[in-house]
Amino acid sequence: MNQLNWLAKLTFTLRAGCGALALAGLMAVPNVAFANETDNKEAAQEAIDSVEPILSYETSYNLIAAIKRYEQIVANGGWEEMTRGSYGLEKGDDRGHVRALRRRLIASGDLEDTGRLSSEFDDELDAALRQFQARHGLQLTGLIDQETYLTLNIPAETKLAQLRLNLERVNQVVGELSTRYIVVNIPAASIEAVENGVVERRHTAIVGRIDRQTPILTSKVHEINFNPYWHVPKSIIRRDIIKYMNQDPEYLTNYRIKIYDANGEELDPQSIDWSTEEAVQYAFRQEPGAENSMGHVKINFHNPHAVYLHDTPQKSLFGQNRRFHSSGCVRVENVDELVSWLLRENETDWSLPSVDAAFDSGERMDVGLEKPVPIITTYITAWANRDGVVSFRNDIYGYDEAGRVDFASN
Structure with missing residues (x-):
């Protein structure tokens, strides 16, 4: 074999x-x-x-x-x-x-x-x-x-074979690294915040499941949305919300998700035929709050996949061994600490107490990064540290099996 x-x-x-x-x-x-x-x-x-x-x-x-x-x-x-x-x-x-x-x-x-x-x-x-x-x-x-x-x-x-393949992947990108950046390693479901060649913070993450994969990309974090609305992607409306509404007609009400037509008028969920895909033509928006799927914060970076980093109300998932549960976006444990790190070079004070106060206020607020921070989502299934300890992770998306090294097309 x-x-x-x-x-x-x-x-x-x-x-x-x-x-x-x-x-x-x-x-x-x-x-x-x-x-x-x-x-x-x-x-x-x-x-x-x-x-x-x-x-x-x-x-x-x-x-x-x-x-x-x-x-x-x-x-x-x-x-x-x-x-x-x-x-x-x-x-x-x-x-x-x-x-x-x-x-x-x-x-x-x-x-x-x-x-x-x-x-x-x-x-x-x-x-x-x-x-x-x-x-x-x-x-x-x-x-x-x-x-x-x-x-x-x-x-x-x-x-x-894993080590050789991942050496190629690392060598493909190291020449483009900046002084300050964050890395999402998908197979490890983890995040590193790096400055001057040193990992200053590590975060447990939840990444995309096999049928809704987190994409490989390079971008820059440019904005933090505190207590955001969640604009539900059409793919989730089609795959999930229609199913949930057929199981529980009160699902949208319980999770404070509202429906709007093309004119911005709010619709009654009961006016939609949930036995069809009629709902996909409308806009779904979840209000800020404890039930919001993005929790207290969304971390934005430009990309063609409409993905981002965010908080989550489902904290228990971070304790699991296999953290491949999302629809492509990345959930971050202790996200307040990462937000504070990202905003550290802003003139306004965004120390951890300030970030937590913004979370607790429930106030909708968008804060731009005065110095955008590069972000890389990557696929490293084997690496080693200076002490010679070699780590491995499962080939969750099958990229090792396919021998994928060049992710430029993503």
Whole structure:
């Protein structure tokens, strides 16, 4: 099976159910015993956190080093496949399958090779497994759950192909980066706010689902809309609102969405035939407020796809592992902090308390950025930091499988 097709198969299965580095030390975990689960989770998260942006010359260098390391792994035969008997392994277990897990994590550099292969699932192994999970964007459970099991069994050859493909993607754009910019990495469903080559803020995001993908683009954030109206796209009227109205005739009323004809006259929802697509010819606008789909703020940048960044009333979605729920736009966790960062160079004070006060006021207000900030939405499924820790994400849109590198047409 083609290496990247293997990764696509994994994705399908889951949908259903700066300095020089010695290659030998790439991705190695410090030989430290952690006191408890909380320590192990924090250490795993710290291992992948880095001030280097995903899009940077430094990441390009780090990827080259990672590729050399994975070439070594492949040349050494890769790693063994975990059997079904390893499913459900967790700290405290003491059986033969634990040895196989140790060999697997040693092969990928998550666990230090001390020359012993104990069958006990101890604290050291728990720390290594949580780092593996962190590197792959999985929940830090310390348990061989379904996603962890499947991810452990992705062949080393597939990982190497991913690294090579993503090096091309990074190199394609790094020469165009400015001093200050934000990056939305779609496969990781995350946002970086970068200045002078350093990540100053990271935000968890929610991006477009597979059938309504967030587009790859480059633009500039030019305006912040506080407490905005939501003008419902016709695609959502057609795909969603008609369906919801057939299920619940009070849906529009409950969510404070009003309908207007071509003359700006408000229409009664009951006057529309919801068994047809009549509704698509009208304008739908949701009022500002707690139910508004954009929450307290919309972050605007010019693009032909009518997408933007925004707040959301559905905060619980940020806690999910697979955050591909939107219709193409990008929802931002702790969006008030990103707004304050974007408006930092305006003469008016837009410190975090000022942004939060604007949210709480409920007042409609548009604020332009006196210095527009570049924004890049990109598709990076593999990257590495200066400590040699290599991160991977699933090929959610199938771009790796298709070998897509040049996104200029988007």
